[in-house]
Amino acid sequence: MNKFTIGELAKETNVNVATVRYYEKKGLIAKPARTDSGYRIFSKDSIRDIHMIKYAQSLGFTLEEIKTILLMYKSDDDLPTEDMYYHAVTKLHEIDKQLMTLKNLKSLLENVVAISDAKQPTPKEQCPLMQNLEESREQIGEKNRSFHSGYSLMRGTCSASKRDCLR
Incomplete structure (x- = not known):
């Protein structure tokens, strides 16, 4: 078909x-032809495009980045080396930041797991997760009030035991 x-x-x-x-509204897939009764009729190209979009999303690309990639892919011209270099360097920097964040989170969670074997409750001040959240809250300051209200809700859940730190 x-x-x-x-x-x-x-x-x-x-x-x-x-x-x-x-995807159609955002220009990620081509506007389809319409039947006399107004139904959209898409081609096989739309299937390929959506599969490419979903794959690129799974790799961490944003829809705006994907739109640019699709435009380059569909172009009859050779790929512009400078543009490709710029996009690659930009994405590499984003990935490096994400890796740093994940490494920090992993380290934090390893600290929580390390103290979670004890049978006694942990004071909030000694919970690595709560310490990290407190430091983050202080760094953010008063700029983000929604963070503060969420933090207040979370803060009250870490006093029962060390294992409860992650709840």
Whole structure:
């Protein structure tokens, strides 16, 4: 089959119909032809595009980045080396930041696990997770009030035992 309704396309690509409409609205997939009665009729290219979008998302690309990648992919021109270099360097910096954040989180959780074997409750002040949240809260200051209210709710849940630190 070479032509697909929006429902068929959604089913074929394992996304919601609303997702297909969103991708169309954002220019990630081509505007489809319409039947006389107004139904969208998508081509096989839309299936390929949605699969590429979902794969690129799984790699951590944003929809804006994916749109740029798709435009370059569909272009008849050679890939612009300077643009590709810029995008690659930018993404590498983002990945490095994410890796640093994950390493910090891993270290923090390892500290929590290390003290979680004791049978006695841990004071909030000695819980590595609570210490980290407190330091973060102090760094953020009064800029983000929603963080403070969420922090206040979380803070009250860490006094029962060391294992409860993560709840």
